[in-house]
Amino acid sequence: MRHLIFCGNGCFFLCLEVRKSNIFEAVKESVTTRQAAEYYGVQVGRNGMACCPFHDDKHPSMKIDHRFHCFGCQADGDVIDFTARLFSLSSKEAALKLAEDFSVHYDAKGHDPPRRRPVKRKISEELRYRQAEQKCFRVLCNYLHLLERWEKEYAPQTPDEAWNPLFVEALQKKPYTEYLLDILLSGSMEERASVVAEYGKEVRKIEQRISEFTASHPAGRHERSRSLSAGAER
Ligand SMILES: [Zn+2]
Known part of the structure; x- marks a missing residue:
């Protein structure tokens, strides 16, 4: 042993x-x-x-x-x-x-389970992992929100209009971001862990991307949607 x-x-x-x-x-x-x-x-x-x-x-x-x-x-x-x-x-x-x-059984008296030392180690690893997973989830959620906004606010209004890069990014990245979020929400422990491990670097890039965008668009409103609504009122 x-x-x-x-x-x-x-x-x-x-x-x-x-x-x-x-x-x-x-x-x-x-x-x-x-x-x-x-x-x-x-x-x-x-x-x-x-x-x-x-x-x-x-x-x-x-x-x-x-x-x-x-x-x-x-x-x-x-x-x-x-x-x-x-x-x-x-x-x-x-x-x-x-x-x-839900009739869940648990250790009500707080007695240490027999295999307490291995569990202890598992918990500290789990804590670390959970933090990484939560961060991954948070960043992807924020990104998805931005993409959803860009998809609406920057959509071309006429067939000849050049596509705004943010609209293109929304089209390209939305399905993939949703896919990753889906795994984080409903995947098995293993599937979630593989997302966290494989996309950790990517998530850091996305985080950076979001903060750059937020910094350059402090008001959070796109100018064109204003001019469009002004046009609609005419
Ligand atoms: Zn709500």
Whole structure:
């Protein structure tokens, strides 16, 4: 049997993390956001889209699967975040509610499971990974929003008009960005990890791209849409 030696305060902290997070982990492993949403009365379409319960949503703009993300109000998170927000509960209360409603078994007394040391190491790796995945997700979401905006605001108005590069970028990059986001939302752990690993560099480039664009367009409005609406009023 292999023993892993951990020492110092970091180890102690992580031990506590394991105990505290037991119910959180158990709930997240057992219940998807989609299952919880449907159980609590949110109608989720076959494509995983639902009207967001967190803002006044007329058309389904929330994608719900293992996690959830609203493209309207940016609400985002896992099944515990969803339930906490839906019922105005703390994370702990939401986890307890989910555990009860879905009969999830967890280590209520916080006893250390027998294989606690290997788990400990896994948790710290998981934390690091989760941060990377969340960042990846956030950047891609922001990018998709920009692309959706560009697709509308910079669309050519006449057949002979030259295509704006931002419109072209929207056409080229949107399907691919949606595809990656879909994997991050509904893929298996392995699939998500491969996106994070393979597209890490690309995501950093996109992040840079977004900040450059935002810096050069501080008002966030495209001039042409103004002149167009002025034209329409005439
Ligand atoms: Zn929303």
